[in-house]
Amino acid sequence: MMRIDVLSLFPGMFQGVFNESILGKAAEKGAVSYHITDFRDYTTNKHRKVDDYPFGGGAGMVLMPQPIFDAVGAVRTEADFSPRIILTSPQGKPFRQRDAEELSREKQLIFICGHYEGFDERIPQHLVTDEYSIGDFVMTGGELAAMAMIDSIVRLLPGVLGNDTSAVTDSFSDGLLEHPHYTRPADFRGMNVPDVLVSGNHEKITEWRHKESLRRTFLRRPDLLANRSLSGKEAEWLSEFRQKNKE
Known part of the structure; x- marks a missing residue:
């Protein structure tokens, strides 16, 4: 204790x-x-x-x-x-x-x-x-x-959170802000949940979440990326974000 x-x-x-x-x-x-x-x-x-x-x-x-x-x-x-x-x-x-x-x-x-x-x-x-x-x-x-x-x-102590993975996926835990979340209904007043999240393809969902975490960090807290060692995929995504940001 x-x-x-x-x-x-x-x-x-x-x-x-x-x-x-x-x-x-x-x-x-x-x-x-x-x-x-x-x-x-x-x-x-x-x-x-x-x-x-x-x-x-x-x-x-x-x-x-x-x-x-x-x-x-x-x-x-x-x-x-x-x-x-x-x-x-x-x-x-x-x-x-x-x-x-x-x-x-x-x-x-x-x-x-x-x-x-x-x-x-x-x-x-x-x-x-x-x-x-x-x-x-x-x-x-x-x-x-x-x-x-x-x-x-x-909240990080063992057994405190109901879901032990919650703390692991929090914003800043891996140096990035957390990805967006959605819940039911999938269509709320014409505002729809991204298709990938209801696809059942967990590999694609994991990739989408990683990319959205990076996008959110780039847009809201670019300072967090200054010293980050980017993977090849992250570097590719970041280049895409920068290009769209110029448009």
């Missing part, structure tokens, strides 16, 4: 998220356990303060190291085991699907959710193992970013 700890000043934000949908079912199945800690409980300040003015002046308040270090020490499950300690930060590296896949193989994850102007630099330098951002924008706190990352990780 994976253990996920979240250190936050607003623990109530996670109750609904962790009890609903896939995240809630994952806990019911015993694939993961969630533990939410208000790191204000670990401050030694008599006023329960966790932030202070930055040295050198400037706007805003900065989270102090002592409550964070002590809270992390308290939630470590084993003294001789080093969990992944993740800081949500707009300065972190972009969180990608491959990061979710890597973290899904860990025994314990500890997420630290920031607030105010930022963290005392000794936290990311001497405590944190990973610093991630979910996009080039700033939010009021790290809670929503932690929720997004946790959702992407937990």
Whole structure:
């Protein structure tokens, strides 16, 4: 079972998220356990303060190291085991699907959710193992970013999804966006499902899906193709897309 700890000043934000949908079912199945800690409980300040003015002046308040270090020490499950300690930060590296896949193989994850102007630099330098951002924008706190990352990780745990192939075919799993999906009816108000999908020819269907994944990636996220090693068929398709895009 994976253990996920979240250190936050607003623990109530996670109750609904962790009890609903896939995240809630994952806990019911015993694939993961969630533990939410208000790191204000670990401050030694008599006023329960966790932030202070930055040295050198400037706007805003900065989270102090002592409550964070002590809270992390308290939630470590084993003294001789080093969990992944993740800081949500707009300065972190972009969180990608491959990061979710890597973290899904860990025994314990500890997420630290920031607030105010930022963290005392000794936290990311001497405590944190990973610093991630979910996009080039700033939010009021790290809670929503932690929720997004946790959702992407937990759904990859064995037995969590009803169909084990779902995670394998997700967008970004193979570096491409996912192909289009259709369901019944085959003809909806004159809008028809592509013939190949109702043909019963699974080889052709697989090829169509691969080609449409590449087409969608080319049109919506061409940056994902910059470093992709293309097969001969993919190179042929990409040339076709580019030609049509010029027309």
